[in-house]
Amino acid sequence: EVQLVESGGGLVQPGGSLRLSCAASGFTFSTYWMSWVRQAPGKGLEWVANIKQDGSEKYYVDSVKGRFTISRDNTKNSLYLQMNSLRAEDTAVYYCAKDDTSGQPDYWGQGTLVTVSS
Amino acid sequence: QSVLTQPPSASGTPGQRVTISCSGSSSNIGSNTVSWYQQLPGTAPKLLIYSNNQRPSGVPDRFSGSKSGTSASLAISGLQSEDEADYYCAAWDDSLNGPVFGGGTKLTVL
Numbered sequence: 001e002v003q004l005v006e007s008g009g010g011l012v013q014p015g016g017s018l019r020l021s022c023a024a025s026g027f028t029f030s031t032y033w034m035s036w037v038r039q040a041p042g043k044g045l046e047w048v049a050n051i052k053q054d055g056s057e058k059y060y061v062d063s064v065k066g067r068f069t070i071s072r073d074n075t076k077n078s079l080y081l082q083m084n085s086l087r088a089e090d091t092a093v094y095y096c097a098k099d100d101t102s103g104q105p106d107y108w109g110q111g112t113l114v115t116v117s118s
Numbered sequence: 119q120s121v122l123t124q125p126p127s128a129s130g131t132p133g134q135r136v137t138i139s140c141s142g143s144s145s146n147i148g149s150n151t152v153s154w155y156q157q158l159p160g161t162a163p164k165l166l167i168y169s170n171n172q173r174p175s176g177v178p179d180r181f182s183g184s185k186s187g188t189s190a191s192l193a194i195s196g197l198q199s200e201d202e203a204d205y206y207c208a209a210w211d212d213s214l215n216g217p218v219f220g221g222g223t224k225l226t227v228l
Contacts, residue, residue: 035216044120044222045155045163045206050215059215095162102169103210104153104217108162 002026002107004096009112016086016116022079022096022109030054030074033099036081038092039111046092049081050099064090086116121146122207124220131228135195138223140207142188146218150210152190154183157204157222166205167192194225202227 008020020036035050049060049070058070069082079096093113097105123141130136142148154167165174167183170190182193190209194201207220 037219045208045219047214047216047219061214061216100153100168102151102153104151104168104208105155105163106153106165106168106174108164110162 002098004098004107004109006094006096006109006112009094009114011115011117012086013118014087014116017082017084018086018114020081020083020094020096020112020114024077024079024096024098027098027107029072029077033103034072034079035097035099035105036070036079037095037097037105037108038090038114039095040089040092043092048094050103051079083114086114088116090114091116120221121211121218122209122220124205124207124223126221127224127226129226129228130194130197132197132199134197135193136197136225137194138192138205138207138225140190140192140220142190142209142218144188145213146188146209146211147185147190148188149212152183152185153208153217154181154190154192155206155208157206159203163206197227199227201225 003025005023036048067085071080093111095111096109098107100106151169155163157163170185171183211218
């Protein structure tokens, strides 16, 4: 059974940093693209970033370029999202997702809430 | 503002058939496959349809998907109260190198 468990969310001040983690199990982590997708309170889904199997390719939505960094450790079956220079508009539930061969999520974690507020 | 366009709401009575539309462009739906997700209140999204019209194991055949050109649709037949949820379409976007989502459709079972 595929399981994705996020951690690391919390309350942070504007301009602060946070690192999200996602522990994956139930599938061969090193053979799949992975993504982070977020959902602001009461809003829809927004793809944030994705990373290739070996970490050699990474892509980001424009609004987080230069501030967020996606990474992975295939030896630990883990996905990460380093978030710097956080803004109020980054407040959201952040989901870790396994991507299928079309590049779209097929399994999602339960999400971790990030709140950016003073 | 979402890249893919969905109606914000839809409704139906138990047993009815409802459809939810999703409109995109040549860089996403027009050249890639479409997925649909169901999000029950307070939970993570769940894959409902992939590759335009394929159902993952465990998804009832009451749910079906189709795609034509730069648009797609999700149909739910034999509507049930437990189908009340938010539904999102998605497709890979060639210009973003990532998936784009619709704004979501809130389905109400009357």
